[in-house]
Amino acid sequence: MATDELNQRIQQRFPDRGITVEPFEGLAGRVLFPPAAALELFRFLRDDRSFHHLSFVAGVDWKSEREVVYALWSDTERDYLLLSTRVDASDPHLESATSVWPSANWHEREAWEMVGIRFDHHPDLRHLLMPDGYEFHPLLRSFKLHEPEELEVKVRHV
Amino acid sequence: MSAPSASVSAPAPSPSASGTPSSAALEPAVPFIEIEGLRTEQFIPAAKEALSSLIAEQAQGKLIRPVFNWAGRNSLFPLHWGLACCAIEFASAFGARFDAERFGIVPRSSPRQCDLLIVNGTVTWKVAHKLITLYEQMPEPKWVIAMGNCATGGGPFRTAYSVVPGVDKLVPVDIYIAGCPPRPEALLDGILKLEELIRERGE
Numbered sequence: 184m185a186t187d188e189l190n191q192r193i194q195q196r197f198p199d200r201g202i203t204v205e206p207f208e209g210l211a212g213r214v215l216f217p218p219a220a221a222l223e224l225f226r227f228l229r230d231d232r233s234f235h236h237l238s239f240v241a242g243v244d245w246k247s248e249r250e251v252v253y254a255l256w257s258d259t260e261r262d263y264l265l266l267s268t269r270v271d272a273s274d275p276h277l278e279s280a281t282s283v284w285p286s287a288n289w290h291e292r293e294a295w296e297m298v299g300i301r302f303d304h305h306p307d308l309r310h311l312l313m314p315d316g317y318e319f320h321p322l323l324r325s326f327k328l329h330e331p332e333e334l335e336v337k338v339r340h341v
Numbered sequence: 342m343s344a345p346s347a348s349v350s351a352p353a354p355s356p357s358a359s360g361t362p363s364s365a366a367l368e369p370a371v372p373f374i375e376i377e378g379l380r381t382e383q384f385i386p387a388a389k390e391a392l393s394s395l396i397a398e399q400a401q402g403k404l405i406r407p408v409f410n411w412a413g414r415n416s417l418f419p420l421h422w423g424l425a426c427c428a429i430e431f432a433s434a435f436g437a438r439f440d441a442e443r444f445g446i447v448p449r450s451s452p453r454q455c456d457l458l459i460v461n462g463t464v465t466w467k468v469a470h471k472l473i474t475l476y477e478q479m480p481e482p483k484w485v486i487a488m489g490n491c492a493t494g495g496g497p498f499r500t501a502y503s504v505v506p507g508v509d510k511l512v513p514v515d516i517y518i519a520g521c522p523p524r525p526e527a528l529l530d531g532i533l534k535l536e537e538l539i540r541e542r543g544e
Contacts, residue, residue, distance in 0.1 A: 313466060317466065
C-alpha cells in the first residue's frame, strides 16, 4: 500500500483533523495524529484498512511532551504502519486503544508505568513490571538513578 | 524438680539411683529388672531422679539437640527455585559432574519440605514479597544462602530502579557466595561452610 494512497483515504475520511501521513523507513508510513482523533482513526484503520494486529504501544518522554507510538500490522497488505501522537507532559492522558485492539492492554499498562501516560477508559490500568505501590515512573528523563539507600520502595507483602 | 541430692530428705529404704556404697549398705541396690517389685514409695523417687537428670541434660541441649543438629546439617534440603543465571550453576551442582546429593543436599519443590533457601539470582522488587512468602512457608530451623553478586548486593544492577540491592534487605542471610555467577564448586563450598556454621551454632 502506497503511503500516498493511505494519505488520500485518510484526508477524505478525516478532513481538517490535523492527521498527516509521512513515509517512514520502508514501512507503510507513519501517521501523526492529534490525541482527540485517536479512537476514530483506530477504528478506521482496523475496519477499513485491515490493520487487525497491534504489535506494540510504546511511550517516549520528550520532556515538554510525551509521544505514544503504535505499530500496526496488516495481514492482507503485509506491511507495518506506525502511528504517533504527542500529549502534553503536564497532564499526559490519551484514550485507550483496548476497545479497538485488546492486545493494547498490557502495552498501555507498561507505557503508563514507565513513562506515566494515563490511558482513559483502560479496563485495568495497574502496575505490570513493578510492584503495587511503586511511586515512580522510572523511564522518565527526570528520574535519577539513586543509590540504593536513597530509593525507598514500598513492597506490599501479600 | 528436685535436685540430685534427693537422698538427704528421703526415708531410710530409699533406693537411690546413684547407687553409692553408703546407700547400698542400708539396703541392697535394686537391680533394674526387678523394678516392678519395688513398692510405690520406693519407685517414685527413683523415677523422679532419673527424669530430672534427663530433663536437666535436655535443658542444657546435650541430649537430643546434637542428634538433630547432626542429622539436619547433613541433610540440607534447599528449595528448588531458580531466579537468574545463577540457577544454571545451581542446577549444574546437582548434576552428574558435581553431584551435590553426595552431601545429602536434595532440592525439594515445596518450601514446606525445605530448610535451606538458596537465592540464586537477581531479586526484583516485583518478586520480593514472593521470596518473603516462600521463606516464611519454610519450617524452622531454616537458613538462607545468598548466591552470586546480585543476591549479595544487587550486583551490576545495584542502582537500577527495579532491583533489590541485596537480598538481606528482605530475609536474614547466613552465607554469602561471591561470583557472577559462582561456579558449582563455590556453591558446594558455601553449603559446606553453612554446615560448619550450623555445627558451631548448635541449633
